[in-house]
Amino acid sequence: MKDEFFIGWSNTPGRQTRAFMALVSTVLIAGLALLSAILSSTIRDPGHSLFGSSGLPQVVQDVTLAGTLTFDPYPIIMLPPDAMHPRGHGVLLTGEGKHGVAFDRAALEGARVEIKGFLLKRGTLDMLVVNGSPRKIAEPEAPGRPQSLGRWRIVGEICDGKCAAGGMSPGTGLAHKACANLCLIGDVPPVFVSSQPLEGQQFLVIADGRGRALDHRIRDFLAMRVALEGQIERRGDMLVLRTDLAHARRL
Amino acid sequence: MTFADLVYWCGLVYGGLGLGVAAAFLVFGLDRVDRSARGSFAFRPLLVPGLVLLWPVVIANWRRLLLRGT
Amino acid sequence: MSAGYKAVSWTRSKILYDVVLIAGIVAYITIFFRFGALPGPDGLSPDAPTLAMKAFGSCGFLLLTIVLAIGPLARLDRRFLPLLYNRRHFGVITCAIAASHASAALGWYFAFSDLPPLKALFAADTSFGQVSGFPFVILGVAAFLILLVMAATSHDFWLTFLGAPTWKSIHMAVYGAYALVVGHLALGALQDARSWVLPAVCAVSVVTLILLHLAAALSQNATDACIATASSPPWVVAGKLSAFAEGRAIVVHLADAEPVAIFRHDNMLSAVTNVCAHQNGPLGEGCVIDGLITCPWHGFQYRLADGCAPPPFTERIATYRLALDGDTVLLDPQPNPPGTYVEPIRVGSPVA
Structure with a gap:
């Protein structure tokens, strides 16, 4: 069979060319459709993402929390004990978007306050996206002593608290490393997502060795499996890992 | 200045200069360096992204073609 | 034009x-x-x-x-x-x-x-x-x-x-x-x-x-293995005659120069550059239509013997000299100036 000559600019390719191109076109469209079905069906979401869903106004419900405000290592409101949380319940605080909260620390450290906002929840982790400023309802009191749980070596992933708490998906994993870094640059508190629950908790607050916020070096360890070592202490129902990032290892 | 600032501002300056070169080339250069462009106008906006991205090359070629023309 | x-x-x-x-x-x-x-x-x-x-x-x-x-x-x-x-x-x-x-x-x-x-x-x-x-x-x-x-x-x-x-x-x-x-x-x-x-x-x-x-x-x-090998200077071997199909070209790849397309038409061989003067289209992938080399990209056409586009078009491409040694086609890799007439070489009896 003599091959047919095709000119790129021609309006009417020959019969053989038309037939072959019809075949190629069919294979292309069917192949893309099939690959799309296969690839898309393997996508898994690690958790409900509040901000990605179209029904944001419906799911967001404003709450008012009353408790003790602390700033180390990150802004946290400690709610008094109730039936569900006999030790009290710590809630991380953050602002809108990729911003933390900017409260007057000198005036509010240790004070009992009322804060409005909406809650992000994933597992045992709660984060309040604060709306407005906290209202002081009682003067600071002596802080409760944290309970030391000893020295631990734990494996898991450091994430921004907001997406780990269900703000945006995936919330964990390298794909959103830059996104999580931006949150941390904006002072959103990080959390440690442990691969094994520890004292019933999968999410831990992380601090430096002196119990304060971690510096920029944390960004080199974000969103991937890492092993961290340090003292773990319990504040209310929250676990806080005090770790020196110099000893952190990427796995 | 951080790495990001550097990249960002270099990008903005490069793009801004590129827009200037693109405008100048489309108005003063194109018809002189390529005869096929004379009387054709609809395709000119399509050249803008390339002119902005490759403006140093555009200036070099523009000069070379003008010198060859004279 | x-x-x-x-x-x-x-x-x-x-x-x-x-x-x-x-x-x-x-x-x-x-x-x-x-x-x-x-x-x-x-x-x-x-x-x-x-x-x-x-x-x-x-x-x-x-x-x-x-x-x-x-x-x-x-x-x-x-x-x-x-x-x-x-x-x-x-x-x-x-x-x-x-x-x-x-x-x-x-x-x-x-x-x-x-x-x-x-x-x-x-x-x-x-x-x-x-x-x-x-x-x-x-x-x-x-x-x-x-x-x-x-x-x-x-x-x-x-x-x-x-x-x-x-x-x-x-x-x-x-x-x-x-x-x-x-x-x-x-x-x-x-x-x-x-x-x-x-x-x-x-x-x-x-x-x-x-x-x-x-x-x-x-x-x-x-x-490429059977082409562009040196023969007696300046000639290089372009291939066996039997490899040339009527109306089509064989592309000869040279060491440091543009490839050359050798067309067979009416039992005559002509060689031109493989590069179309319009947009560098691969002329060797084209064929001879109405006695003219036709580029597969946009249909630009050139005469076989002198590489000139038929009037009113003005494009010209380089031509090359060919020779026949038995059933081996030889090519002079030195291009002629665009539009130079080169007598095609006869490789069989003319088509009736």
Whole structure:
């Protein structure tokens, strides 16, 4: 069979060319459709993402929390004990978007306050996206002593608290490393997502060795499996890992 | 200045200069360096992204073609 | 006389080509959103921005794979040539899909902070010193810039303005873009892959492209092996007479010069440059129509004996001298000035 000559600019390719191109076109469209079905069906979401869903106004419900405000290592409101949380319940605080909260620390450290906002929840982790400023309802009191749980070596992933708490998906994993870094640059508190629950908790607050916020070096360890070592202490129902990032290892 | 600032501002300056070169080339250069462009106008906006991205090359070629023309 | 520029020189073939390609992309994206949004075994379904990033990203990668496969496929089987001749449209559309992926990521992962998204792109992740956890986004940005430069210089004007060698070297950078995209995937999405499908698709893409290019290079070498070998100076051996088909050409690849197309028509052989004066189209892939060499890209025509386009056109191409030694065709690799008359050599009895 003599091959047919095709000119790129021609309006009417020959019969053989038309037939072959019809075949190629069919294979292309069917192949893309099939690959799309296969690839898309393997996508898994690690958790409900509040901000990605179209029904944001419906799911967001404003709450008012009353408790003790602390700033180390990150802004946290400690709610008094109730039936569900006999030790009290710590809630991380953050602002809108990729911003933390900017409260007057000198005036509010240790004070009992009322804060409005909406809650992000994933597992045992709660984060309040604060709306407005906290209202002081009682003067600071002596802080409760944290309970030391000893020295631990734990494996898991450091994430921004907001997406780990269900703000945006995936919330964990390298794909959103830059996104999580931006949150941390904006002072959103990080959390440690442990691969094994520890004292019933999968999410831990992380601090430096002196119990304060971690510096920029944390960004080199974000969103991937890492092993961290340090003292773990319990504040209310929250676990806080005090770790020196110099000893952190990427796995 | 951080790495990001550097990249960002270099990008903005490069793009801004590129827009200037693109405008100048489309108005003063194109018809002189390529005869096929004379009387054709609809395709000119399509050249803008390339002119902005490759403006140093555009200036070099523009000069070379003008010198060859004279 | 020469054709003036148009925004896009549409023909029915090109419209059909684009329609098929866009239909494939629409099918891909629609199905991706439909299937991807279905809840998984845990009852959770991904959100729209995440789906958009994954849909456009994976689509762009597949399109890049296909567009890179077209070249070797066309060298292995001429029937794929029509895909090659409109490849620029394919490239521009691929760049648009990559732009959709980039804009989905910028508008979600890099938004909502104090930094402008384009600055956040470079500020958010600077762990360049590590392999696992390397800022894979930067690799995607670099690949996109290459695709953007290619799409932006795809108009005919750029080929003339930059000259064919520069233009071609810019467009060869597509291989660099593909390597960057593979790196972007390997250090990003594949690190988090929870199923074997995406790694498998990636591996098949890379292996297929390597094999196709190797096969095309081997078949090219098999053709080249019998040509362009030195004979008595200045002649080089162009091939056996029996290899020349009526109305078609054999392309002779020379060491440091443009390839030469040797056409057989009415049992006469004529040699011209393989490079069309219009847009450097491959004349040797063309054929003789109405006694004229016809370029497969845009149908530009040249006379066999002197390489001149028939009036009123003014394009001229270089011609070459040929000789016959028994059944071996010999070529003088020194080109004559464009439009020089060279008497075709007779290789058999004239066709009645």
